[in-house]
Amino acid sequence: MxxxxxxxxxxxxxxxxxxxxxxxxxxxxxxxxxxxxxxxxxxxxxxxxxxxxxxxxxxxxxxxxxxxxxxxxxxxxxxxxxxxxxxxxxxxxxxxxxxxxxxxxxxxxxxxxxxxPPGNPPIFLYVLDTCLPEEELSLLKDSILMSINLLPQESLVGLITFGTTAQVYELGFAECSKAYVFRGDKSPTHEQVQDQLGLRSSTFQSQPANPQSNLQGNINPCTSQVASRFILPLSHCESMLTTIIEELQVDPWPVKPKRRFRRCTGVAIGIATSLLECSFSNSGARIMSFLGGPCTLGDGQIAGLELTEVIRMHNDLRNDKAPHFKKAVKYYQNLTQRLVQNGHCLDVFAACLDQVGVAEMKSCCENTGGVLIITDTFENEIYQESLKRLFTTNEGNLTMAxxxxxxxxxxxxxxxxxxxxxxxxxxxxxxxxxxxxxxxxxxxxxxxxxxxxxxxxxxxxxxxxxxxxxxxxxxxxxxxxxxxxxxxxxxxxxxxxxxxxxxxxxxxxxxxxxxDQDAAAVLISRLSVFKAESEYLFDVLRWLDRSLIRLVTRFGEYRQQSADGLALAPNFSLFPQFMYHLRRSQFLRVFNSSPDETAFFRLWLNRENTFNCILMIQPTLHSYAAGQAYPMTVQLDSVSVRPNVILLLDTFFAVVVHHGEQIAGWRKAGFDQKPEFAYLKELQEQPVKDAQQLMEGRFPYPRFLECDEGGSQARFLIAKINPSVTHHTSSYNASPNANNTVVLTDDASMQVFMEYLKNLAWESRT
Missing domain, CATH: 2.60.40.1670 (beta-sandwich domain of Sec23/24)
Structure with a gap:
């Protein structure tokens, strides 16, 4: 096999x-x-x-x-x-x-x-940020209503909103919208949440709204109350839930100029954890949080209210100049332990031009299997499509466990x-x-x-x-x-x-x-990322390099008595390339990435299947040219970027259609609109169609970009290719007008990397 x-x-x-x-x-x-x-x-x-x-x-x-x-x-x-x-x-x-x-x-x-006996139906507890501009809040509400329409009718749902305070909505109160308000500057304990919601009162008598709970024998009184008031079957509360969401308003607490919203993200997630913990322990549940900015209030705070206080970056974390970081990480790690113990997961959908604190709360997603999506706005197609695909069904059941x-x-x-x-x-x-x-x-x-x-x-x-x-x-x-x-x-x-x-x-x-070089590359990549969380990057890269040198020394064959005679078997030949691209990837190199973005990339590398992980490490590149019947798979190299071709790059997180300079010039001149140049129109449409096929069914939904050679967004392609021609190479200095694309970087090319690898492996062998 x-x-x-x-x-x-x-x-x-x-x-x-x-x-x-x-x-x-x-x-x-x-x-x-x-x-x-x-x-x-x-x-x-x-x-x-x-x-x-x-x-x-x-x-x-x-x-x-x-x-x-x-x-x-x-x-x-x-x-x-x-x-x-x-x-x-x-x-x-x-x-x-x-x-x-x-x-x-x-x-x-x-x-x-x-x-x-069957357990409870899946539970979805929505936690919504209301510290948003009016337009963003409207987009968020529309997307939440869309997701509710995708849920099975027997699903159990609940709603918490937060801003300066956190509100837990009682969906079982049909007369009007009713919510219990919690302070945002301090996270309540598990017992305080029960007391304020009236869940420990012996005088409250109600039958559970969930008929499945009768199968469990002895019913927890707290579960009975929550199931009849706060977390109900969608079929019982859809109208009430829809009305509450439609009527949501921007957080009323005034925001002074040059200051941030007072946003108690950590407190709201803690309340959601306590609500599920006291009622649906060991039942499948998702806390789905939708964040529009950084937490500035209470436990989990990552930034102050003043806009002059810049949100921490990697240098701040490295130099211990992030005053809120360690305290926030400790708070979310404690929440993670409670979520794990009770079988619940946290999903984070963040839509903000700045960071929202994903680096601090990543353990809540990573260790519970929750989903993490980061975009700039709730209007972004990445957010909209990812949320929709989370609720994909198969034979009437959600495709999740x-x-x-x-x-x-x-x-x-x-x-x-x-x-x-x-x-x-x-x-x-x-x-x-x-x-x-x-x-x-x-x-x-x-x-x-x-x-x-x-x-x-x-x-x-x-x-x-x-x-x-x-x-x-x-x-x-x-x-x-x-x-x-x-x-x-x-x-x-x-x-x-x-x-x-x-x-x-x-x-x-x-x-x-x-x-199996693909499986080995993914295993070593995950291990290197795991090490990078607690070790210096320099030490991780040295460990990777030593491992690669020892592997080539052990399994390489020398057809001549010199380093140039090195030959690797076909099932080893791509492994050095994988390691080269891994060393340059956003999984290890944090330059030009925020801590939130680094947490996002590493989380998905640590959970996707072999094919997707290899795609993240070494993207695929296809070339389209006039007179070419089918697209060709080409090297992920700067020599593949030519003025008369269109390139399709798939990095898993982004799909890029890159038009060469000549192709872009034809399009700008309108040649593709003329009947005699119909083949040019077909040439430009085919990569877009293929890109749509690549994105079909992928989760999370990738970013789609169309760019021209030399344009600002062409950097997404240039950052991934092997810089075989740079401003340092002699070929560029000798003939600067050559068709090869010049990559302005000080990174070593794969050719230089392989030469060093051959020499070091030969020295180790001799």
Whole structure:
């Protein structure tokens, strides 16, 4: 099975698909042994079994196609821990010709619909910023009403607005709009929120508006009150909710000239957390916050009221000159712990020309699986389309999962170092947890409060076998993902995978053939970004460079006895390019990016699937020219930028159509409007059509740009290409009128980078 087939069938990619047999040989691989797993990946052979799985009594793994069933003795042997288990009575009718689906070879990924009462429908608690200009508030209200129309009618919804104060709306009060007001200068405690909302009053008697809650047996009185007053089924309160949103006004607190709005963002999110915590703990819920500016009041404050106080930048954080940063980060990290514990996630939709504090609150999104979107205005197509696509449905259900956990079981020769993705450690340990920690480690189980179809987790493993073991040539991995389906039912997805192992030095070629450079690049990229959060960039880049040099030294071949004779196998040849572009990317280089933008880019790199992550690291570039039947894939290099071609650049976050100087001149002269030059019109329309196809279905919605060579927005292309021709190169100094585009940069080109790599690898080898 090749890499793409394995990903389509199981949602799995491995950096090394053939493993060395002991720790010493594994250390010579240089790169980490790891896997990229997409829990909600639509698989090739989907199957949902409506009964509970069969667990191994030894390691708690689940019956799978790699077990050894004996239908005569009604037993099966676990491939992970080798324990022998009895089939339960329900399986006693099974035989070789009537085997259960779990042991069939095509079902290496299978789902169970657990025999548990369904939970609450999905909960969406809107938290809206009203410190906005009138036009922006109107756009925000329109988009919120649009999103409400996309929600299933059984969804539970609530509303909180904030400005100088925070208001919690009682949607169950049908007579008029009724809200409970909280001070914005200090975050109330969990108990204070309950007291002010009257949730701990024994005199309040009401039946829960959510009929599903009756299935849970004993009903929490607080849940009953919230479900009848503040968070109701959309079908019960849609009219009231729509009226309240339509009547929202700009925050009435006066704003003096040259001052910012008094905005209590952190307090409002804290109140939303407390409201869900006391009523819908361990139920799938999204706190959807819509922010129009920085928090200037109360907990979570990132800036003062005076406009003369510039919002912190990377230099301020590096030099410890951001007075609000550490306190705000600590506040949001405490909120994150509460959100994780209760199975809720925070979405942030920020629309402002300045920063809003995403860098401080990123843990609330990153560790809960929440969505993060940053734009300049609520009118922006990026915001509008991303919000719409968040509520995409499949067969009548939202394409998202709630309140999930993922557990990994491995063979005894393997240990788990950690994971990186939209998750938090559950601090659950077993004998397969490694002392080496990479990412969120010291556990074999993680919490994922929200999952999307492309949410992908990076797992890192350690081979601990000290000597070559001549036993079974296979080592097994099993991923157990339990989650709440949007329908309310609880499901368990089980993916079982095996990798073959060999004695390293004697079978090095087999290990080389099993190398997946795309998966390895994503694994190392996530690890470098994780390191960059707590280490100096210089140290991270040195670690990347040393790893690349050691990898090339280990797996490169020298056809001549010199550095110029270096040759890499095809499945290694692109890896140095990935590392070159990663070093120059916005994920590591923070120059010309705000802390909010850096947090945004890193969050999406740490959660998207392999294809999308590679696209972020090394964008694709296509060229369109007159007389050319099809677009050509060209190098991401300055030599590809020519006056007579149109380029289509896809960076995942942006899609750019770049017109060469000659093409732009023809368009400005109106040649494309003349019948005899119809091919020019078709030439200019085709890249735009292809760009629309690239953006179709992508989440978050990318920025679309059309620009001309030499224009201001051409910088989006120039910043991504390899600067093979710069103002420093001799070819430019010799012939400045050449057709090659000159990139004004002091960065080393890929050619220089590769020359240094060859020389250093040769020196290490000799």
């Amino acid at each position: 090749n890499y793409q087939e394995n990903e389509n069938q199981n949602g799995l990619r491995h950096s090394f698909n053939v493993l060395p047999s002991n720790r010493l040989e594994a250390s010579r691989l240089v790169l980490p042994v790891g896997a990229l797993y997409t829990p909600l990946k639509p698989v090739t052979n989907p199957l949902v079994l409506k009964y509970d799985p069969v667990f191994c009594k030894g390691c708690r793994s689940i019956l799978n196609p790699y077990c050894r069933p004996n239908f005569q003795s009604k037993t099966w042997d676990c491939p992970i821990c080798q324990a022998r288990n009895m089939f339960p009575p329900a399986y006693h009718g099974c035989s070789e010709t009537n085997a259960p689906a779990e042991v069939l070879s095509q079902y290496t990924t299978i789902e169970y619909e657990l025999n548990r 709630f309140n999930a956990t993922i557990e990994v079981q491995v063979s005894q020769e393997i240990k788990i170092c950690g994971a990186i993705g939209p998750l938090t450690s559950m601090n659950v340990k077993n004998n397969h947890v490694s002392e080496t920690e990479l990412g969120y480690g010291n556990t074999n189980a993680w919490k994922l409060n929200s999952l999307m179809p492309t949410s992908t987790i990076a797992f890192y493993f350690d081979i601990v076998n000290q000597t070559t073991n001549p036993g079974s040539p296979f080592r097994f991995f099993q991923y157990l993902t339990s989650y709440q389906h949007p329908s309310g039912y609880f499901r368990l997805r089980v993916t079982t995978q095996y990798l073959r192992w060999v004695e390293g030095d004697q079978n090095l070629n087999e290990i080389k053939v099993g190398f």
